[in-house]
Amino acid sequence: MHIPFRLNLTLGLALVSLVILGAVFAPLLTSHDPILDADLMNSEMPPSWDHWFGTDSQGRDVFARVLYGARVSLTIGIVAQAINSTIGIALGLSAGYWGGWWDDVVNGLTNLMLAIPSLVFALAIMAVLGPGVISLLIALGLTNWSWSCRITRSAVMSLKSQGYVQAARTLGYGDIRIMLTQLLPNIVGPVLVMATLGIGEAVLAEAALSFLGLGIRPPAPSWGNMLTDAREAIRSVPWATIFPGLAVFITVLGFNLLGDGVRDWLDPRMQVRA
Amino acid sequence: MSGPLLDIRSLTIGIPNRAGPPLEIVRDLSFDIMPGEVFGLVGESGSGKSASALALMGLNRRPLTTLRGQALYGGQDLLAMPRRSMRKLRGNRISMIFQEPMTALNPLARIGRQIAEMFVLHRGLSWSEARPRAVEALAAVQVPNPEDRARAYPHQLSGGLRQRVMIAMAMACRPDLLIADEPTTALDVTVQAEVLRLIRELCEREGTAVLLISHDLGVIAQMCQRVGVMANGRLLELRDARALFTDPRHPYTRGLLAALPRLGSRATEGRHRLADLDMTIDRNAPDFAATHLIPRGEPA
């Protein structure tokens, strides 16, 4: 298939792959350990040949922490969003397809999730489960599905009167089978776009929760807790905040651009019917 | 006036292609329209009818581009005209109605205003001066209660009424040429008949020429004096309408006519298989002899 050159798609892909490659090949890219190589004697050193991004207040290599932090932050971003998308799609599909009271319930729930600041939920879940990657995944994965749900639901409502859905029913397909085999494949486009955007949001949300001390367990690195730890030192030790900040920025930007690109890319194909 | 109103010469429309020669959607289309004439353009779906009509208005969307050719209107080439002068012609001297009356009107503006816009644009009237003229225009297309209807929104009208509004709009400035791109395809048979009658009456009254595009041979037969048959981007046959229907020359045209189930034919001929035209023409053939028919249906 001929993919026309698109700035956002290319740039988005480039940034995202940069971050993912960094995370995957972290051990090859740096010889420093992000946790164990802490040496207070060596703290707050500016960027140098040995420490490309300098060292933080605990004397750890910021470059190594940014790379290894990418593992945590990306995992959280991607898995949490996967959970969100799954919930959103499941609820949106069933509500849009079945309608009736179930639709009302899901709709109410969606509104609720949109209206209550998601931080409150996340806070509650984190406080109950305690800090850590798993709790973060649960906290961020259960609280941000309302958008996917809305989009899925409205897509399903317009799709369900399509001939092929009707045909599937007359062929004896069960409801669940129709949702999974007929509807789901046709809404992946917008849902995928939503998901790429959501990944960026989850990365930012992890940072926000770390701010409140509810991120992952230190001293394990995540961009969120790196930013939190170093925020007071933004003047005197700028490298300790700028680099993780840049990493968050690049990741969110990358996924946003990717999402945009995917949408632009899916658009024309939807218009031109062979 | 003796010469043609619009003279189209070798119109070629294509999609530019960085790597190679452009993909030509319409190739070397030439025909002319006389003042006051109803000229029909028929052809199967995708044969390039709309693309040609839109090219005349300069309205083709990217990536479609007019590659070659001329469309002479009063000595000027529409295809090479600056945008500004083209805008003055559009709606004013040449106007157009589209296939889908449901979406062709702005859903958020009142009917009256959308018609009045024509007078504001081309007659320099103020909105308040234009409003009564819009009501008149509605009355002219036999819309009942034109005063009330002018205040209605498109969704409050039926498809037939909407198409009348489109016609009222197109005829508002008494254009020389009306391009009607499948004006009735979306309509019901009974409504279709009314709309077609209306177009014909109006044009006869105002002396407006019509370029009527359709793939419905019945519609064309009922309306047109001359007909061009298009297939796969090429013009195959250009004939007087009666002659075309009684004595089609091109095998493709013959096939088309044979494929038509004719009302009343069962009584005389019994229940028979319709002639099956599973062919199209080779776009790149130098001329359109029967030998250049190729099997269709394998999309690129």
Add this chain to the structure above:
Amino acid sequence: MSAAPDPAGAPILKVEDLHVRFPVSGGLLGRKRILHAVSGVDLSVQPGQCLSLVGESGCGKSTTALAIMGLQPPSSGAITVEGRPVYGPGAPDRRARARLAQIVFQDPFSTLNPRETVGRALSQPLMLHGVRSRAERAERVATALRQVGLLPEHAARYPHEFSGGQRQRIGIARALILGPRLIVLDEPVSALDVSIRAQIINLLMDLQQNLGLSYLMISHDLGVVEHVSDRVAVMFAGQIVEEGGWREVFTAPAHPYTRRLIETIPNPARLTGGASEILPPAPEPPSGSVFWPPVDRRPDISQPPEPSVLMSIGEDHRVRVRKI
């Protein structure tokens, strides 16, 4: 209901006094209205025959079709396919119904799932209906494709790789795959252009002959209808206004609405002096009655229809009239 002649035994489809009403809300004030989309329709299709339902847009044809397919629960009335009710306590479930009747939709573009290969679209239902063997499924898919004039290789393709006519063929193949005896065709050709239309019509006629299918065909294209049907029912504003054998209806149309439909069909034959250029004069309604409803005053379907009856005016020809 009036007894129709019954030459071939039990009808395969029987619709009795079907009513479908939609609640719609209108206007700023949100007052609820009832739309009487279908008001008392009776139909029956004999095995191996084709009944056509014609009428203008919005008169309730599709609603009737959906009701027959079990997709639109009727407000009242009974529908039986091969003697088994479609709704109600004794109704077979969705899967069993699928083997009784199938439907082909109007729009060839939206009837196929763009993300599913044709082969999958055809073999999934088989699997669902208990055909476990992969080879057997492939065999039946190939047969169905061949029946509609496509090649077995086409099974691997996606819908967007087919032209409109080909897609409509696939739609028909899908309707055939479970071997139903009744197929409902909801405007199967109106979205196609002339040449392709002919192919599909030919195909439908061939299939009927070869497989002994029964059709309920919905259309507003009288040219097509005349060509293929055995019987014709003309629908107007939710009611049947004229019904009979194709010959009766087309050669002696009685109801003003039917006449108007035939009149307004643009027909090249007119230009070339074809047969039906001049309609025969309209028969008079039986004395003491008028044809109902009047065409110049379209009935408001948000009101229940005024009482009227279908009256026999010929051997196999009935028209809706109202006593005066």
Add this chain to the structure above:
Amino acid sequence: QEVQRGGTLNFTAPYGSSVGTLDITASAEVQTEIVAHAMHRSLYKWNPETGKPEPDLFTEVSVSDDGLTYTYKLRSDAVFHNDKPFTADDVIFSYNRIATPATASPSANFISRINGFDEVQGGSATEMSGLKKIDDHTLEITFTASQDPGFDLMQNYVPIYPSNVDGSTQATQPVGLGPFRFVEHVPGSRVSFERFEGFFGQDDQPYLDRLNIMIMGEAAARDVAFRNREIDVSVLGSQQYQEYQADPDLSKGLLEVAELFTRVVGFDTTKPPFDDKRVRQAVNYGIDKQLIIDKLVKGKAFPAVGFMPTTSPAFDPNAQGYAYDPEKAKALLAEAGHPDGIDLPVIANQNESWGAPIVEAIIPMLSKANIRASVEPVENAVLEDRITGGDFTSFIWSLSSGPDPLNILRCFYSKTAQSACNYTKFSNPEVDRLYEAAQQERDEAKRNDLIRQADGIIREEAPYWFFNYNKAVMAYQPWVHGLKGNPQELAIQDYDKIWIDDTAPADRKPQ
């Protein structure tokens, strides 16, 4: 330089993003205390220089021989903001109000030694029998123990409210005896005051026309505002301390004080392996606290020797703290039967100088001594709940260690509940004996000596890893004068003694 009168001072309340209630008797928050000190006065006041309570609302006091009955001669020149003259009734009213169980006042602790307190709390009386009005300006208070009541009654938490105002209105419309009169509270942003002309202090006091206490929880925002000269005073964290010290201009306006707070990691001394003092000592030996203070706390602390801080009268200047000696730590562990080392899970909040970051820093140090430390970050509310509820193996916290050393020693008394302040469930018969003796001892020097001895035992027993004593640092603009280093809480200043000169920004300087 001569004192100038007038002008506006923008002071900061640096702990959190709002002041809750304005009624200090209903709150235990420093934010409220900072605000209350501008408006209210208590019977005694604290003299940061001597570290002792001093008379404030009374001029003379006589103590009975048994040390239980105090007769106060109250000031006759004090007036409330609502013009009511101050009398003995106001003291009685205020103390009884605090003691009433219906007010559920966290200040009740401070008056719990007044006779009749328990009856009021129990509901069998509405007024404390220990409070007796002799005349308008003479008040007799009887206590249940002979401890000096000054430390308790000087607290900002036990202010004197006017008896003719319903106490419940104090939350929003406070009326007091203090130098400043309440003007406006913009919750989450600031509290504003104006000079109270009727204040009983020296004639020209307070100097300021207006006082704004700005609520600024974010250090970064405080930093910008201070540099931008929008606030006159800012409390510094360790990072900013280092930055301000390095700045030639800013370093001139730094006020430092050794605060009466001891930062510690506490162990539950009943849970193995921390029930063995050798294990607890091992932790103390295993950490290089000086390095952490230098590098992480940026020198904004004093290494701890024992629990009592350097500014405490019971501090032992000759005592030696634990030196950094990982080998010894390892040896102690082995001796205690843990040759493979131990796990040390620490619950911590996000505080930069006594929270998770500190634990992060001790992890690599302790790992050399075979102690596998880890941090469990929790929200502050959870931290407090878990510490007072005993739901921990160890925790890191900052504990008050003054001003009254006897009160502090009570936290190591085995009969003190864990939830009260004996968080480590410390129990040592010798310390108990010393505490009881000190309670009875009326001679201050001897009492402090007993406490010092107890502190030595505590150091040896090491229920805590003694980390540091806080150094509080305040930055002030060059035009601000009269600030004092208050080791109880640097941010609580005597606002009546602060004045600004005319180099202040135009909108705030004295006219």
Add this chain to the structure above:
Amino acid sequence: MGRYVLRRLLQMIPTLLAVAALIFLIFSVLPGSFAGTMTGGGRRALSPELVAQINAQFGLDKPLPVRFWDYLVRLVQFDLGTSFRTREPVIDLIAARIWPSLQLALAAMTLAVTVGIPLGFLAAMRPGSLLDSVTMIGAVSGLSMPQFWLGLLLMYVFALQLGWLPSFGYGDGQLRNLILPAIALGFAPMALLARTTRAGVLEVMSSDHIRTAMAKGDSSAQMVRWHVVRNAMVLIVTTLGLQIGSLLGQALVIEKLFSWPGLGSLMVDSVAIRDIPVVQGTILVIVLWFLVINVLVDLVYAAIDPRISLR
């Protein structure tokens, strides 16, 4: 229409009750208690009597269902209860904060609307142009920047470096104090609006009635004025509504940073010390605001789109 609004308002009641129940549930399983925070952060010894008194005073000693029932009974009498922390009626605490909160939200939204929508329009008029790319990448960047850093950046630049505006505080509610927090808060919605507007305008531009307008001879400017703006608004209003609706709850970081007396920081503070009645109250207000905005959005829809009837 009045009836419609009334019905929509009545429909909010179950949602609000569900919110109340949910928050109640969350905080009943949440570790940490209000009485526990009475140590003042290690400053004060906490006597068990005090804990008991506090719990008794606020009814925390009663079983959860009883407390919830009591809460509901008070709620239907429009009584939001009493704050643990300040012992004032919750409604008073909220009243003190609601106006500054709305001020901030509306100012941020004004910024987002006045900058984001025109930018989106400009970008959509020249898709693929430099302006388009710059605007959209700028917009995406705006969404990738944590609020805290943006706020700090604004403080540094506009207060410290340029000295144009105060860096923090509410002042006496003047505009100068409002500007920086409003920009910090409005930036992300602005970016989002720019993107939505662009997408919406592009969609309208590709719809059939625009082709009609062109066939009528409209110039680009006339077309935008007569046929694009209003139609694009239909698509923009949803995003706008959701943004405005959630802004009250999203402002907390900005409020804390700028010492702005808003509801968001009240909520977070109250969560931190488990002042449950205040948490309940603020969340109910935030949710109510969201729902009211939703109704408004629907009304606006009906006003700009004649096809929509209010049901």
